[in-house]
Amino acid sequence: MPGRVGRLSCDFNAVRNHHISAKEGDVVEIIDLDNGYAMIRRDDGKQGKIPNYFVEVMTDVSSDEETSKDVEMPEIMGSVSPIPEMATFKAVVPSEGTLFPGSLPYFIEELMGKSIRCGDTIELDAQIGSRHQFGMKWKYPDKGRETVVISAPSDNGHISLVMPNSTKHDSGHYTVSIANEFGKAVSSCWVIVVSQPSPPVELKFCVDPSKPRAIRLKWTPPHDKGGSRLLWYTVEYTKPEQSDYLEVIHGIKQCGIRISHLRHDVYTFRVFAFNEYFRSAPSESVTVDAKDLECMLEKAKLNEMSRKLGVQLIKASFAECFEVEHQIGRGRWSTCRQLRCKISGKTFAGKYLPLNDTELDKIGNEARTLARLRHPNVVGYFGTALCSEQVVLIMEKVPGLPILTFIIECGFLSEALMQKFTFDLLSALTYLHTKGIAHLGIKPEELLIETTPVKQPNLILIDFSSAEHFDGPDIMNTSHLSVWQGGSVEYLAPEQLAHRPTCKSDIWAVAVLLFVLATGVSPFEDPDGEDDVSRRRILEGEIAECSAKFREYKPDLLGFIAKAFVVEHKDRISATQAMSEPWISNPQSEELFMVDHIEDYCDKRRDRMRSSFLLHEV
Numbered sequence: 072m073p074g075r076v077g078r079l080s081c082d083f084n085a086v087r088n089h090h091i092s093a094k095e096g097d098v099v100e101i102i103d104l105d106n107g108y109a110m111i112r113r114d115d116g117k118q119g120k121i122p123n124y125f126v127e128v129m130t131d132v133s134s135d136e137e138t139s140k141d142v143e144m145p146e147i148m149g150s151v152s153p154i155p156e157m158a159t160f161k162a163v164v165p166s167e168g169t170l171f172p173g174s175l176p177y178f179i180e181e182l183m184g185k186s187i188r189c190g191d192t193i194e195l196d197a198q199i200g201s202r203h204q205f206g207m208k209w210k211y212p213d214k215g216r217e218t219v220v221i222s223a224p225s226d227n228g229h230i231s232l233v234m235p236n237s238t239k240h241d242s243g244h245y246t247v248s249i250a251n252e253f254g255k256a257v258s259s260c261w262v263i264v265v266s267q268p269s270p271p272v273e274l275k276f277c278v279d280p281s282k283p284r285a286i287r288l289k290w291t292p293p294h295d296k297g298g299s300r301l302l303w304y305t306v307e308y309t310k311p312e313q314s315d316y317l318e319v320i321h322g323i324k325q326c327g328i329r330i331s332h333l334r335h336d337v338y339t340f341r342v343f344a345f346n347e348y349f350r351s352a353p354s355e356s357v358t359v360d361a362k363d364l365e366c367m368l369e370k371a372k373l374n375e376m377s378r379k380l381g382v383q384l385i386k387a388s389f390a391e392c393f394e395v396e397h398q399i400g401r402g403r404w405s406t407c408r409q410l411r412c413k414i415s416g417k418t419f420a421g422k423y424l425p426l427n428d429t430e431l432d433k434i435g436n437e438a439r440t441l442a443r444l445r446h447p448n449v450v451g452y453f454g455t456a457l458c459s460e461q462v463v464l465i466m467e468k469v470p471g472l473p474i475l476t477f478i479i480e481c482g483f484l485s486e487a488l489m490q491k492f493t494f495d496l497l498s499a500l501t502y503l504h505t506k507g508i509a510h511l512g513i514k515p516e517e518l519l520i521e522t523t524p525v526k527q528p529n530l531i532l533i534d535f536s537s538a539e540h541f542d543g544p545d546i547m548n549t550s551h552l553s554v555w556q557g558g559s560v561e562y563l564a565p566e567q568l569a570h571r572p573t574c575k576s577d578i579w580a581v582a583v584l585l586f587v588l589a590t591g592v593s594p595f596e597d598p599d600g601e602d603d604v605s606r607r608r609i610l611e612g613e614i615a616e617c618s619a620k621f622r623e624y625k626p627d628l629l630g631f632i633a634k635a636f637v638v639e640h641k642d643r644i645s646a647t648q649a650m651s652e653p654w655i656s657n658p659q660s661e662e663l664f665m666v667d668h669i670e671d672y673c674d675k676r677r678d679r680m681r682s683s684f685l686l687h688e689v
């Protein structure tokens with residue numbers, strides 16, 4: 072047979088188009104070797120491909136004499152690239168190698184990765200086989216290393232590499248390649264040379280409120296893990312009267328622990344890192360004076376709550392600063408109490424809001440809004456404090472009554488007084504709106520009339536729990552009704568019902584209030600109390616029929632109300648425009664009139680609120 076000749080080492084059945092089947096022992100012509108395949112021609116002249124390890128080459132390798140010599144690496148055929156500087160060895164066919172009887176070199180035992188202690192000897196071994204003379208080359212990470220003992224393959228195919236006095240530079244990828252003229256086999260593994268890790272860093276502690284007298288110790292892993300992937304920590308402590316450190320915990324993987332039930336002592340902690348062979352030097356120590364734990368906990372709670380609320384809380388202890396006196400009001404969310412400053416004796420209003428995680432945003436929003444405001448018709452704000460499980464908004468105490476209670480207690484009203492209250496409210500709103508803040512909760516309970524013996528009654532706007540900040544456009548999408556008014560929509564503008572409140576929504580509420588003061592009738596309320604009907608009326612701007620009650624007032628009032636009750640908020644009058652309305656800017660009649668109609672309205676409203684459990688108390 073011309074050309075290179077090979078013999079099939081076992082049967083091969085063609086499974087693809089370009090394959091050709093052949094039987095064990097068939098002698099075939101090898102036309103080409105390419106990409107792991109041998110192109111062969113059978114005796115019958117048919118040709119096709121066969122994986123080259125099925126073909127045992129018979130040319131050039133027939134004599135035992137030749138294979139037993141150390142020869143230069145022969146030319147390598149096909150896709151197998153020659154390996155330069157490769158030492159060559161005679162063929163080795165270990166008895167176990169019969170499982171893989173082709174012409175390619177092969178590994179009976181591959182290299183195995185390991186981790187060893189720095190300084191120890193690295194020993195790697197494998198077992199190989201090759202029916203033909205072959206070359207062998209080792210590769211290791213430290214190319215400049217002087218002492219490397221590489222043994223020639225034993226008769227049974229055992230090969231080994233020995234490196235004494237390992238250093239961290241010997242960590243890495245080790246490869247041994249063997250190649251003969253038919254192909255190449257490679258085995259590789261990782262060797263990790265483990266050295267001493269550096270100590271953990273940034274050891275810190277903080278108080279932990281979840282357990283009694285507890286702290287949390289935290290640290291950062293060492294910069295150098297000593298080449299190991301494994302790392303554990305041991306925490307130790309000492310006290311002034313102790314001569315040495317004692318173990319708190321050993322062998323933890325995480326970079327932090329909680330230590331609870333600390334005594335009233337001074338503790339010093341340190342941490343060690345260790346890997347499978349070495350322990351690091353100790354970390355820098357941290358000292359905890361556990362006598363101050365309660366105080367530290369208070370501060371920690373305060374900081375945590377400040378962060379959650381987005382408000383700087385008053386640092387001083389609430390109980391040390393204030394005497395808590397009688398209740399001055401109650402809302403749906405809160406109780407309002409009179410507070411007396413223990414130092415100055417001054418009184419304040421403290422709005423107590425329970426600390427409920429879902430309400431934190433709302434509470435924070437109210438405090439932040441109040442903190443931005445300073446206006447004679449807006450309640451003054453002094454700060455927010457934490458008092459046991461409640462947040463307390465500390466405000467100016469308004470000495471007075473909600474507007475309707477005030478009017479009923481007076482027993483009379485004048486158009487001039489109505490105008491004064493409206494003016495006060497509009498100047499507060501103009502101020503808010505120019506700051507991009509909408510109150511969105513205007514209703515009689517939030518309008519306190521401050522009465523002092525010397526001054527005219529003054530209207531003060533309170534309760535910013537529904538306020539929204541309009542940083543961009545004057546419309547906001549909210550998933551909730553921006554205010555809940557005892558289950559009623561009485562003071563809500565059409566766009567609030569559509570969950571798109573604007574600053575102009577406040578002007579609608581002002582007009583509802585004026586309408587009530589003038590007529591004793593709620594402008595959109597269904598007399599039968601049907602909420603759906605009231606909503607429809609608001610959306611359509613359909614005002615209740617009660618014109619007779621308006622006869623006593625100037626038509627300017629009606630004109631003003633009409634400009635505020637515009638369903639489309641863009642066309643509604645703004646707070647600034649309202650300030651220059653004739654009814655606001657011209658003097659109004661001082662003539663007093665009875666307020667039975669307002670009393671009736673209050674009775675009805677109280678009944679309605681009672682049934683929906685919103686009852687403001689004064």
Ligand SMILES: Nc1ncnc2c1ncn2[C@@H]1O[C@H](COP(=O)(O)OP(=O)(O)OP(=O)(O)O)[C@@H](O)[C@H]1O
Binds near residue numbers: 404405687688689
């Ligand atoms: N600064 C203050 N001075 C005097 N009284 C006040 C003050 N703040 C609140 N009040 C009283 O406490 C009541 C409840 O306060 P506020 O309306 O702020 O609570 P709320 O829980 O937010 O009410 P709402 O149910 O309307 O949301 C008020 O109606 C008022 O009577």
